[in-house]
Amino acid sequence: MANITLPLDIDSLKILSQDIDEKGNIVLTVESKCQQTHCHKCGKSATKRHGYGETMKVRHTSILDTPVILKIKPVRYLCEHCGDGPTTLEKFDWVAKGGKITKGLETYIQRSLINSTIQDVSRKEGVSYSTISTMLSHSIGVTVNWDNLRDLHTIGIDEISNRKGFQDFVAIVSAKDTQGNLSILAVLDDRKKETVLDFFQSIPDELKQTVKHVCTDMYDGFINAAVEVFGQKKVVVDRYDVAKLYRQPLDDLRIKEMKRLKLELSAADYAELKGMMWILRKQHECLTETEKSKLTLLYRHSPLLKKAHRQALTLTHIFNTHSDRKSAIAKIDRWITQVEKSELSCFDRFIGTLTKYKSSIANYFKNRKNSGFVEGLNNKIKVVKRRCYGFTKAESLFQRLTLDLQGYRMLGI
Structure with a gap:
């Protein structure tokens, strides 16, 4: 077998010998090039050797898919500055916290953990689950490190169900x-207002000043906490959350009208209205000629649904139009007046909600900010929870999301 020579990537170590153990691991016996350490008692430099400590075996990054183990005896130094002559064992800056793996392997494992699980990485790399779990706890905190953030231009906040079927919600704050x-x-x-408010208030003042928008849904706890800390002008209620609210009564009316038409029309005539749910949800310009013909037929059979659908399209058009905030509010007010004058009652509840949150909804038209990135994050959270079979602690979910979202940036990749 041909041999190759590779330099050890730890400059402070010198290789004394190389062996293969009974498990096939590459074992490198090394010694430290350092000639001193700092006394644990007085902190001054200790240079007089006083024996050795117990032999350490530290796992390093693999070579050609073969595990590498560094075998070293740490030097014990005698402090000549302290009267009682205490000894201090040499500390190695290349060993990760916990003493079982090198910092190089720690970085490699962190990279492998991104979008993966501790169990998978443990099996692939032959490192124990507890070692990786400990490493993750040491390298990624359970709360945000504000020093790693330069600005919080757009904050997003939403809740997710921690356990399916239970009223167990956690609030996710991202930026x-x-x-x-x-x-x-x-x-x-x-997701209580007090909890969210405490967190917003904990943001350092210099970072608070960088916040330009806070995107949220219509949950009062989120809105009120954000308004109290950042002010009304920065809080934006997501337009897609608004859209869901006014499309729901249209869907309810469609279901009611389709039930009526099923009783009144012949089976053949009713069959021509198949697929109306998706047709009503599309923009008119996106409809095919066949779909437009079906919509015209539905309009003829249900004038009430025609009115409701056109009002919904009008409101969608308002949000799609690049208006300034003042013009948008005027258009929304005119829309409310038109609906209230019509015989439509399906939008009554929505109009009450729209009026209540109008100011925050209208803030969308300033820069057209929305919670799209929050919804994308929610999908990622679902994948993370499914991959890791759920989380019992909010801290664990925070660590995994931090690693998946920011891991490559943290590792300089």
Whole structure:
């Protein structure tokens, strides 16, 4: 077998010998090039050797898919500055916290953990689950490190169900900076206003000043907390959350009208109205000629649904039009007046909600900010939870999201 020579990537070590153990691992016996350490008692330099400590075996990054183990005896130094002559064992800056793997392997494992699981990486790399779990706890905190963030241009906040079928919600706070980088700021234990408010107030003042928008849904706890800390002008209610609210009564009316038409029309005539749910949800300009013909037929059979559908399209058009905030509010007010004058009652509840949150909804028209990145994050969270078979602690979810979202940036990749 041909031999190759590779330099050890730890400059402070010298290789003394190389062996293959009974498990096929490459074992490198090394010694430190350092000639001193700092006394644990006085902190001064200790240079007088006083024996050795127990032999350490530290796992390093693999070579050609073969595990590498560094075998070293740490030197014990005698302090000549302290009267009682204490000894201090040499500490190695290349060993990760915990003493079982090198920092080089720690970085490699962190990279492998991105979009993966501890169990998978443990099996692939032959490193114990507990070692990787400990490493993750040491390298990724359970709360955000504000020093790693330069700005919080757009904050997004939403809740997710921690356990399916239970009223167990956690609030996810994220931020997208001016460069478009997405970061996780917090996974809060609940979605109460007090909890969210405490977190917003904990943001350092210099970072608070960089916040330009806070995107949220219509949950009062989120809106009120954001308004109290950042002010009304920065809080934006997501336009897609608004769209869901006015499309729901249209769907309810469609179901009611289709039930009526099923009783009144012949089976052949009713069959021509098949697929109306998706047709009503599309923009008119996106419809095919066949779909437009079906819509015209539905309009003829249900004038009430025609009115409701056209009002919904009008409101969608308002949000799609690049208006300034003042003009948008005027258009929304005119829309409300038109609906109230019509015989439509399906939008009554929605109009009450629209009126209540009008100011925050209208803030969308300033820069057309929305919670699209929050919804994308929610999908990622679902994948993470499914991949890791759920999380019992908010801290664990925060660590995994931090690694998946920011891992490559943290590792300089």
